[in-house]
Amino acid sequence: MDAQATVPEAVPGVAPGEAPAGAKFALERVVFFSDAVFAIAITLLVLEIEVPHLPHDAPPHRYWEALYELVPSFLAFLLSFLVIGRFWLSHHQIFGRVKRFDVRLIWPNMLYLLSIGFMPFTTAFMAAGRNTFVPALCYNLNLLVAGLLVWLLMYRVEKLDLAAPSPDQGQTGSPSVVAAALLSIALTFVIPALSQFGMVTIPLWRRLFRRRSAA
Amino acid sequence: MDAQATVPEAVPGVAPGEAPAGAKFALERVVFFSDAVFAIAITLLVLEIEVPHLPHDAPPHRYWEALYELVPSFLAFLLSFLVIGRFWLSHHQIFGRVKRFDVRLIWPNMLYLLSIGFMPFTTAFMAAGRNTFVPALCYNLNLLVAGLLVWLLMYRVEKLDLAAPSPDQGQTGSPSVVAAALLSIALTFVIPALSQFGMVTIPLWRRLFRRRSAA
Amino acid sequence: MDAQATVPEAVPGVAPGEAPAGAKFALERVVFFSDAVFAIAITLLVLEIEVPHLPHDAPPHRYWEALYELVPSFLAFLLSFLVIGRFWLSHHQIFGRVKRFDVRLIWPNMLYLLSIGFMPFTTAFMAAGRNTFVPALCYNLNLLVAGLLVWLLMYRVEKLDLAAPSPDQGQTGSPSVVAAALLSIALTFVIPALSQFGMVTIPLWRRLFRRRSAA
Amino acid sequence: MDAQATVPEAVPGVAPGEAPAGAKFALERVVFFSDAVFAIAITLLVLEIEVPHLPHDAPPHRYWEALYELVPSFLAFLLSFLVIGRFWLSHHQIFGRVKRFDVRLIWPNMLYLLSIGFMPFTTAFMAAGRNTFVPALCYNLNLLVAGLLVWLLMYRVEKLDLAAPSPDQGQTGSPSVVAAALLSIALTFVIPALSQFGMVTIPLWRRLFRRRSAA
Numbered sequence: 001m002d003a004q005a006t007v008p009e010a011v012p013g014v015a016p017g018e019a020p021a022g023a024k025f026a027l028e029r030v031v032f033f034s035d036a037v038f039a040i041a042i043t044l045l046v047l048e049i050e051v052p053h054l055p056h057d058a059p060p061h062r063y064w065e066a067l068y069e070l071v072p073s074f075l076a077f078l079l080s081f082l083v084i085g086r087f088w089l090s091h092h093q094i095f096g097r098v099k100r101f102d103v104r105l106i107w108p109n110m111l112y113l114l115s116i117g118f119m120p121f122t123t124a125f126m127a128a129g130r131n132t133f134v135p136a137l138c139y140n141l142n143l144l145v146a147g148l149l150v151w152l153l154m155y156r157v158e159k160l161d162l163a164a165p166s167p168d169q170g171q172t173g174s175p176s177v178v179a180a181a182l183l184s185i186a187l188t189f190v191i192p193a194l195s196q197f198g199m200v201t202i203p204l205w206r207r208l209f210r211r212r213s214a215a
Numbered sequence: 216m217d218a219q220a221t222v223p224e225a226v227p228g229v230a231p232g233e234a235p236a237g238a239k240f241a242l243e244r245v246v247f248f249s250d251a252v253f254a255i256a257i258t259l260l261v262l263e264i265e266v267p268h269l270p271h272d273a274p275p276h277r278y279w280e281a282l283y284e285l286v287p288s289f290l291a292f293l294l295s296f297l298v299i300g301r302f303w304l305s306h307h308q309i310f311g312r313v314k315r316f317d318v319r320l321i322w323p324n325m326l327y328l329l330s331i332g333f334m335p336f337t338t339a340f341m342a343a344g345r346n347t348f349v350p351a352l353c354y355n356l357n358l359l360v361a362g363l364l365v366w367l368l369m370y371r372v373e374k375l376d377l378a379a380p381s382p383d384q385g386q387t388g389s390p391s392v393v394a395a396a397l398l399s400i401a402l403t404f405v406i407p408a409l410s411q412f413g414m415v416t417i418p419l420w421r422r423l424f425r426r427r428s429a430a
Numbered sequence: 431m432d433a434q435a436t437v438p439e440a441v442p443g444v445a446p447g448e449a450p451a452g453a454k455f456a457l458e459r460v461v462f463f464s465d466a467v468f469a470i471a472i473t474l475l476v477l478e479i480e481v482p483h484l485p486h487d488a489p490p491h492r493y494w495e496a497l498y499e500l501v502p503s504f505l506a507f508l509l510s511f512l513v514i515g516r517f518w519l520s521h522h523q524i525f526g527r528v529k530r531f532d533v534r535l536i537w538p539n540m541l542y543l544l545s546i547g548f549m550p551f552t553t554a555f556m557a558a559g560r561n562t563f564v565p566a567l568c569y570n571l572n573l574l575v576a577g578l579l580v581w582l583l584m585y586r587v588e589k590l591d592l593a594a595p596s597p598d599q600g601q602t603g604s605p606s607v608v609a610a611a612l613l614s615i616a617l618t619f620v621i622p623a624l625s626q627f628g629m630v631t632i633p634l635w636r637r638l639f640r641r642r643s644a645a
Numbered sequence: 646m647d648a649q650a651t652v653p654e655a656v657p658g659v660a661p662g663e664a665p666a667g668a669k670f671a672l673e674r675v676v677f678f679s680d681a682v683f684a685i686a687i688t689l690l691v692l693e694i695e696v697p698h699l700p701h702d703a704p705p706h707r708y709w710e711a712l713y714e715l716v717p718s719f720l721a722f723l724l725s726f727l728v729i730g731r732f733w734l735s736h737h738q739i740f741g742r743v744k745r746f747d748v749r750l751i752w753p754n755m756l757y758l759l760s761i762g763f764m765p766f767t768t769a770f771m772a773a774g775r776n777t778f779v780p781a782l783c784y785n786l787n788l789l790v791a792g793l794l795v796w797l798l799m800y801r802v803e804k805l806d807l808a809a810p811s812p813d814q815g816q817t818g819s820p821s822v823v824a825a826a827l828l829s830i831a832l833t834f835v836i837p838a839l840s841q842f843g844m845v846t847i848p849l850w851r852r853l854f855r856r857r858s859a860a
Contacts, residue, residue: 026311029250033303035459036254039466043547044262047474051554063564085540088463096456110300117258124266134278241741244680248733251684259692325730332688339696349708465674469681473762477689481769493779515755518678526671
């Protein structure tokens with residue numbers, strides 16, 4: 001039996017009958033390009049935290065004060081790191097089910113990456129604005145747009161019939177991110193400083209949506 | 216039957232008769248290195264948008280004004296994100312057809328990456344210069360050079376006979392980018408502030424060139 | 431004989447019975463995403479070194495003085511490059527033994543990456559603060575947290591029974607980093623300026639722990 | 646015949662008798678991590694070029710003057726892009742011949758990456774210092790150190806007997822970089838502003854060394 005002939009089925013992106021050279025990369029490249037954008041956006045976050053420069057003979061309490069001043073920046077870094085991590089996981093789950101490359105995935109994916117690549121700005125703006133109304137609203141809108149775009153991406157994958165059938169959690173990931181972002185935006189109008197806690201409810205929404213789709 | 220002997224055909228970058236170890240990486244590495252450069256250039260764009268730092272008790276309208284001031288930066292970010300995304304797609308299509316690695320691809324590819332890696336500068340310059348003549352010209356020249364270099368890369372691939380035969384759209388991608396960049400440069404001399412809209416015509420040029428090559 | 435059925439064993443991340451398409455990427459993507467974060471964090475370190483801008487006719491001795499002023503930054507860059515390199519190697523060794531993807535690895539891995547992504551800040555803070563008490567403590571705490579998180583990751587891998595059995599050095603890597611970080615923290619309270627030399631003891635701890643586990 | 650049993654020989658990093666899961670990644674990860682560091686270093690170069698911010702109603706000639714002021718930065722960007730590209734190519738050629746992973750490659754490779762990761766600093770320093778003696782010397786020393794480290798890496802690969810035999814150009818790449826860097830350093834003491842032209846001689850040294858090794 002010819003082992004070679006069955007390899008294309010095991011390698012995503014190579015449809016039977018297609019030229020195997022190059023085609024093998026088609027899906028891989030989209031995924032690795034996306035991974036790189038996520039990784040850079042998540043790591044650039046730290047560049048937005050301004051390093052305190054104190055005189056050389058500054059006593060320790062001055063350093064503690066300088067760090068205390070940066071607490072909003074630290075919290076924003078932490079939150080955005082976890083949020084971008086969560087968005088990466090959604091991307092990971094969606095593309096984990098994609099069986100073959102389709103050029104119509106490129107632009108929905110690129111727009112999703114655009115919303116992720118914008119997060120270092122909204123994160124720094126939120127930290128600089130001490131989480132007051134406008135900066136908090138911008139941040140939460142960015143989350144909402146990213147959530148909608150990952151939903152669009154998932155929808156496109158389903159509609160193009162690119163996804164392997166699966167009853168897994170990937171299917172409730174995007175709606176719950178959107179629900180949590182909407183809650184955050186609603187909270188912005190009441191208590192902007194605490195509005196980001198809306199994101200903490202992601203697991204609750206996921207449980208809710210999973211129960212409904214199981215019912 | 217010797218499975219080993221058939222592997223090279225399935226793995227791009229392994230020419231028959233070449234040592235398979237290591238050679239498997241030759242093409243992959245060029246592609247992933249290029250992907251990383253694209254991903255970094257596209258994500259660095261956001262670092263050039265200056266985050267507004269307002270006093271802590273600034274009223275919301277001050278924040279809205281600060282954001283309004285940044286509109287040229289946002290538009291430049293958006294445009295360059297999509298343009299670099301389009302250039303990445305051209306690269307993706309060209310290398311998707313490359314059957315094997317050839318060292319003579321390295322330098323045309325590196326020069327192409329150089330023109331991409333320079334875009335965060337020209338983007339920020341255009342945004343800072345409010346799209347007046349000189350900054351708009353620099354930006355559009357950068358697009359033109361990148362368009363010419365991706366054309367050169369495609370030409371090299373064809374000439375070295377590295378590409379799998381294909382009647383696909385990859386062949387009209389580069390000329391249409393060049394045509395759109397030339398239109399943008401012409402517009403710069405008339406209405407610099409709107410010159411970037413030349414890039415919007417890429418799909419029109421593609422349709423035109425495809426019809427002509429079909430004729 | 432069915433070649434297809436045996437592929438999953440050779441390809442990490444493909445559990446038997448799972449759809450092979452896409453699943454092949456599951457583990458690879460986590461690893462390459464992590465690699466990208468390590469690579470970015472390690473390369474961003476250099477951005478924190480401020481480039482001296484002297485008047486054009488400044489004599490050479492002014493340049494030497496400017497470089498001398500930067501010695502703490504150079505040392506911090508060098509140390510953090512090697513430390514992040516060491517942490518990357520631990521990650522490399524742990525995932526080198528992982529046989530298949532498990533979603534429960536995602537968050538311990540993400541937290542580990544968070545501690546790595548924070549290092550450009552603590553490195554620059556230490557360099558700006560000339561290694562006095564508070565900055566040195568923050569830096570050493572960052573190392574400790576990263577050391578504990580890589581230990582947690584290793585523990586999770588063992589507990590989920592994802593690792594191939596191996597008597598190799600990967601098993602003593604994390605405890606020795608934690609021990610060295612604890613020593614660095616202890617030194618911070620005595621001679622903060624020299625506290626980072628605690629990291630130099632990593633090889634000694636490794637030898638010690640290996641001897642104990644062999645006994 | 647069992648196709649499975651022969652796969653490990655085709656996959657670099659999997660030594661016969663080793664557990665195949667995970668081991669497949671060992672060499673790949675080192676290479677992709679290195680690629681990411683090269684890609685980031687090469688793309689960060691552009692961040693060191695300061696974007697001119699002129700008043701909104703500045704006439705075109707002010708913009709041209711601002712760009713003229715940046716010529717040393719543009720030249721430094723261009724030179725370092727090509728130099729890092731050349732160093733990447735050396736890395737590519739060395740690892741293209743590596744047959745299997747060996748942990749003793751990690752640290753020589755990491756030190757080589759350190760010298761590459763430092764180049765955005767020396768490049769910006771050279772541009773800011775208008776290529777006078779001290780900045781030019783630092784830049785050329787950085788090139789020399791990188792050249793020596795890539796030579797060390799090549800030597801290590803040969804000595805550990807990890808490389809597939811090959812009469813190719815990879816073997817003269819490193820000595821010619823070192824020779825060119827030494828020439829640049831010598832030129833620094835005579836005409837610092839032109840010292841970087843020493844790098845242009847790389848192809849000449851390569852031809853010379855190749856002829857000698859052929860003789």
